[in-house]
Structure formats: C-alpha cells, structure tokens
Amino acid sequence: xxxxxxxxxxxxxxxxxxxxxxxxxxxxxxxxxxxxxxxxxxxxxxxxxxxxxxxxxxxxxxxxxxxxxxxxxxxxxxxxxxxxxxxxxxxxxxxxxxxxxxxxxxxxxxxxxxxxxxxxxxxxxxxxxxxxxxxxxx
Numbered sequence: 001x002x003x004x005x006x007x008x009x010x011x012x013x014x015x016x017x018x019x020x021x022x023x024x025x026x027x028x029x030x031x032x033x034x035x036x037x038x039x040x041x042x043x044x045x046x047x048x049x050x051x052x053x054x055x056x057x058x059x060x061x062x063x064x065x066x067x068x069x070x071x072x073x074x075x076x077x078x079x080x081x082x083x084x085x086x087x088x089x090x091x092x093x094x095x096x097x098x099x100x101x102x103x104x105x106x107x108x109x110x111x112x113x114x115x116x117x118x119x120x121x122x123x124x125x126x127x128x129x130x131x132x133x134x135x136x137x138x
Contacts, residue, residue, distance in 0.1 A: 019046065
C-alpha cells in the first residue's frame with residue numbers, strides 16, 4: 001500500500017498538481033499538508049493532521065462510487081477528520097474559491113459538519129460548493 005501511495009505522489013492529476021502547489025510548504029496560514037497520505041487503509045489526497053482536515057479531489061469516476069466514498073468518509077470522520085471534497089474541474093477553474101473554502105474549513109467551527117450538511121445535493125456525498133465572493137461570511 002505504501003508503494004501505491006508513493007506512485008500516486010509521483011503521478012498527480014492536473015488538479016492535484018495545482019492544489020498541491022498552493023498547499024505545500026505551509027502556504028495555507030502555516031498549516032502543513034501531506035499529499036497521498038495513508039489513514040487506516042485509505043490513501044487521502046491531502047491531509048492536514050494539525051487542523052484534522054482531509055481534502056479529496058474527485059473526477060467523473062466518483063459518480064459511480066458514491067457509496068464507497070460515503071463509507072470511506074464516515075471512517076475518516078470517525079477518526080476525527082473533516083473531509084472536504086471538490087471536483088477536479090472546480091479546482092482548475094475556480095482555484096481561489098476552493099482555497100477560500102479550505103481556509104474557512106480550517107478556521108470556522110461551523111464548517112465542521114459541512115461535509116454532511118452543506119454539500120451540493122447533485123454531487124456525490126460530501127462535495128462542497130466552492131465559496132463564491134458573494135457567499136463569503138455566510
């Protein structure tokens with residue numbers, strides 16, 4: 001499994017590469033993120049252990065595995081993590097909104113349950129809508 005995680009780290013998708021460029025080296029308010037990090041038997045795209053936040057980027061393949069993702073997210077939440085899910089397309093086209101959503105999730109207590117309450121109902125479980133300028137502070 002560790003070799004698989006290493007392979008994933010060496011073969012990032014364009015969305016993962018873009019987001020990693022914005023999260024690495026403590027660029028998000030000094031928080032350290034790890035990429036393709038194992039928690040239990042799951043490999044998570046990005047993990048900030050200090051803030052107990054996991055960021056998952058999903059492509060179209062996740063439309064067919066919504067029940068697996070929901071089960072996986074339940075396990076990760078049971079370990080004390082908040083799971084944020086974004087579509088690859090949102091990361092590529094609305095990068096600043098995605099970054100703002102991650103920042104808000106780290107700092108705002110009321111976003112702790114966002115992955116189960118404030119998700120896009122047309123998306124697989126847990127997908128957060130990226131914050132838009134007009135929604136800031138709501």
